[in-house]
Amino acid sequence: MTIRVAIAGARGRMGSTAAFAITEAPDMEFVGALDYKYDGWYMNSGSLTQQQSGVRVYTSIAELAQQVRPDVLLDLTDPEAVFPNAQKAIALGIRPVIGTSGLTLEEIDQLKCRSEQKGLSCIVAPNFSIGAVLMMKFATQAAHYLGDVEIIEMHHDRKLDAPSGTATKTADMISEVRTPHLQGHPDEQVNAYGARGADVQGMKIHSVRLPGLLAHQQVLLGGEGELLTIRHDSFDRKSFMPGVLLSIRESMRQRQFINGLEQLI
Numbered sequence: 001m002t003i004r005v006a007i008a009g010a011r012g013r014m015g016s017t018a019a020f021a022i023t024e025a026p027d028m029e030f031v032g033a034l035d036y037k038y039d040g041w042y043m044n045s046g047s048l049t050q051q052q053s054g055v056r057v058y059t060s061i062a063e064l065a066q067q068v069r070p071d072v073l074l075d076l077t078d079p080e081a082v083f084p085n086a087q088k089a090i091a092l093g094i095r096p097v098i099g100t101s102g103l104t105l106e107e108i109d110q111l112k113c114r115s116e117q118k119g120l121s122c123i124v125a126p127n128f129s130i131g132a133v134l135m136m137k138f139a140t141q142a143a144h145y146l147g148d149v150e151i152i153e154m155h156h157d158r159k160l161d162a163p164s165g166t167a168t169k170t171a172d173m174i175s176e177v178r179t180p181h182l183q184g185h186p187d188e189q190v191n192a193y194g195a196r197g198a199d200v201q202g203m204k205i206h207s208v209r210l211p212g213l214l215a216h217q218q219v220l221l222g223g224e225g226e227l228l229t230i231r232h233d234s235f236d237r238k239s240f241m242p243g244v245l246l247s248i249r250e251s252m253r254q255r256q257f258i259n260g261l262e263q264l265i
């Protein structure tokens with residue numbers, strides 16, 4: 001069976017790389033692009049055209065659903081668009097596979113509820129790279145023994161959200177095993193706002209944005225007289241594609257809500 005995939009954000013850096021990977025996959029078809037503009041245009045080999053060749057762009061998910069009947073909606077948009085897209089997709093019986101970062105905990109809870117009420121899978125994957133998922137798992141294992149943790153995430157300077165979805169997910173996974181406690185000096189004095197980073201249950205997350213970077217993260221775990229650093233680097237968006245294809249395939253097998261690629265590998 002060929003899996004019919006629509007992409008929200010297909011013009012973007014990740015969306016265009018995913019469109020190519022899906023087109024190349026023998027068991028998938030890229031059937032439609034969901035956007036907020038360019039209604040009725042077409043996407044052909046990564047470019048937009050008004051000529052009727054390639055995959056049509058829709059600004060209405062209801063129209064997209066009716067015209068091209070996608071099985072899956074891959075979302076690679078932005079923090080504002082992702083939640084309404086996923087809610088509407090579930091209501092229309094389309095399985096969301098969400099790579100977009102920036103969903104709040106409340107939004108994740110609501111999507112879980114809706115997908116389970118409907119018996120339709122919904123996959124949220126803050127990072128599709130297998131190496132990044134292993135980095136999060138290894139850091140969680142290490143935090144059993146070394147509970148003082150700081151995360152440094154580094155991304156390209158076009159990224160809209162901070163901290164990254166990966167850093168937030170890493171902190172969530174570590175907080176499952178780490179006894180909550182304050183890190184650093186209790187009387188610490190911060191002289192420049194933000195110098196100590198964001199606080200997630202006592203752990204600090206530092207977000208770096210620079211041209212030249214793509215997606216990188218270090219988890220630093222400190223103990224008496226020692227430091228363990230677990231680092232992952234994505235140098236190319238191709239690093240995310242095996243996880244994108246795996247998630248799309250799994251979304252057809254599952255009927256529940258899945259938060260994190262670590263649940264699938």
Ligand SMILES: NC(=O)C1=CN([C@@H]2O[C@H](COP(=O)(O)OP(=O)(O)OC[C@H]3O[C@@H](n4cnc5c(N)ncnc54)[C@H](OP(=O)(O)O)[C@@H]3O)[C@@H](O)[C@H]2O)C=CC1
Pocket residue numbers: 008009010011012013014015034035036076077078079081098099100101102125126127128129165240
């Ligand atoms: N899970 C993972 O492994 C990965 C996740 N990401 C996440 O994916 C998302 C996209 O990243 P990236 O490709 O770099 O960003 P881009 O800005 O390159 O792409 C986002 C695209 O979505 C479009 N868009 C915005 N709003 C809507 C909407 N309502 N409907 C449809 N399309 C919309 C944007 O259009 P316009 O430019 O006109 O605003 C843009 O073309 C981010 O949240 C990022 O964090 C990125 C890499 C890996």
Ligand SMILES: O=C(O)C1=N[C@H](C(=O)O)C[C@H](O)C1
Pocket residue numbers: 101126127128155159163164165166167214215216
């Ligand atoms: O915006 C990006 O580029 C990335 N976003 C995701 C995140 O927020 O963690 C995944 C990866 O880090 C690339």
